[in-house]
Amino acid sequence: MLGKIALEEAWAIPENFQVYDVSSLAPKGVIGGDLTANLLDVHGTRLQQMDENGVEMMVLSLSSPGPQGATDPVKAEALASLANKRLEAEVMAHSNPGRFAALASLSMHDPVQAGGELRRCINERKGFVGAIINDFQSAGDDKNTMLFLDRPECDAFWSVAEELDVPVYIHPREATPLVFEQMWKDRPWLAFSALGYAHRVGMHVLGIVTAGVLDRFPGLRIVMGHMGEHIPYDLYRIDHKLNRARFPDMPMAKDKLVRDYFGTQLFITTSGHFSTPALLCAMQELGAKSIMFSIDYPFESIPNGCVWFDEHVPIASRDLVDIGRNNALRVFTRLRGSPHGEVEYGLYNKDWSKRLERR
Structure with a gap:
């Protein structure tokens, strides 16, 4: 399928590696050769592989944990601001701005400040279509305090996201030192993308939903990756066990199940x-x-992901195009406007006048 839009695509600045050194995730050569170099690159190998695999656009975001890994509010805010400034430059540097868009990085120590930074990115900068938050915000001298997005003071941030009509992407990050020590130290291979990421983000997103955040802000849209962080597979049991007779004080709307929020x-x-x-x-x-x-x-291969989607997903063409492209344009509404919007000639051949050969 031509015209695919990819939404969770990482990028980095050297300053982010001072918060978390991604090279510690695996020896060099295990994750795509040079992981650090690939994170820093936008217009080289990344763009070439997009062209070769029918990816029309990538929405870029600062690699995890970003500002969420900085316990000092001043440093977290500074990292977010710097990353957003540089990401704007990267997105707008290409001769066709329709190839890239951006998710704003935010420090969540102060939800009011986070809302202000998001407003600046959307209203004053170019190329931004939403925000990304890497699970909980670290705080405290020992890095063990976790600030979650379902705490009441975060309503000040959610109201801005709803007002601006931009989605918020909840992305995984590493555990705190204490949680790692208690849960993952003896099984570190499970601490990250194999299991830990999904456990932590799934809990966080369900915490936001059951806290009634989506009910208080009916225009708010939240996105999570990795096929829903285990939630789709467990959805029957989640809804079944959130019995209002057992939990009458749960803030989520009493006439809704978790599944009712999906798709809207x-x-x-x-x-x-x-x-x-x-x-x-x-x-x-x-x-x-x-x-x-x-x-x-x-962190994953562009050809591998695209070969799977283009050649090994036996679903109706309408669903394929919706998942591959149209849903992104519906959810991330700013992708449809300047500087991203473009004329679409067709899903099979990109040029109006000549047949293009796929490499």
């Missing part, structure tokens, strides 16, 4: 989870309108 306020992407059975499960539980294509580059 909750969405997932395929980032880093190229499994056809998992996609079919998500489609049956959530509906195709709730799902958007993503790759998770450079």
Whole structure:
């Protein structure tokens, strides 16, 4: 499929490695050769592989944990501001701005300040279409305090996201030192993308939903990656066990189930989870309108993700195009306007006048 839009695609600045050294995730050569170099690159190998695999646009965001890993509010805010300034320059540097867009990085120590930074990115900078928050915000001298987005003071931030009509992407990050020590130290291979990421983000997103955030802000849209961080597979049990007779004080709307928010306020992407059975499960539980294509580059392979989606997903053409492109344009409404909007000639051939050969 031509014209694919990929939404969870990482990029970095050297200053971000001072918060978290991504090279510690695996020896060099294990994740795409040179992971650090691939994170820093936008217009070289990344763009070449996009062209070769029918990816029309990548929405870029600062690699995790970003500002969420900085316990000092001043440093977290400074990192977010610097990253947003440089990401704007990268997005607008290409001769065709339609190839890249940006998610704003935010410090969540102060939700009011976060809302102000998001407003600046959307209203004053170019290329931004939403925000990304890497799970909880670290705080405290020992880095063990976790500030979650379902705390009441975060309503000041959610109201800005709703007002600006931009989605917020909840992305994983590493555990705190204390949680790692208690849960993952003896099984570190499970602490990250194999299991820990999904456990932590799934809990966080469900915490936001059951706290009534989506009810208080009905225009708010939240996105999570990796085929929904296990939630689609567990959705029956989640809804079944959130029995209002057992939890009468749960703030979520009493006439709703968690599944009722999908497709209107909750969405997932395929980032880093190229499994056809998992996609079919998500489609049956959530509906195709709730799902958007993503790759998770450079932590995952662009060709691998695109070959899977283009050649190994046996679903109706309408659903394929919705998941591959149209849902992103519906959820991330700013992708449809300047500087991103463009004329679309067709899904099979990109040029109006001549047949283009796929490499």
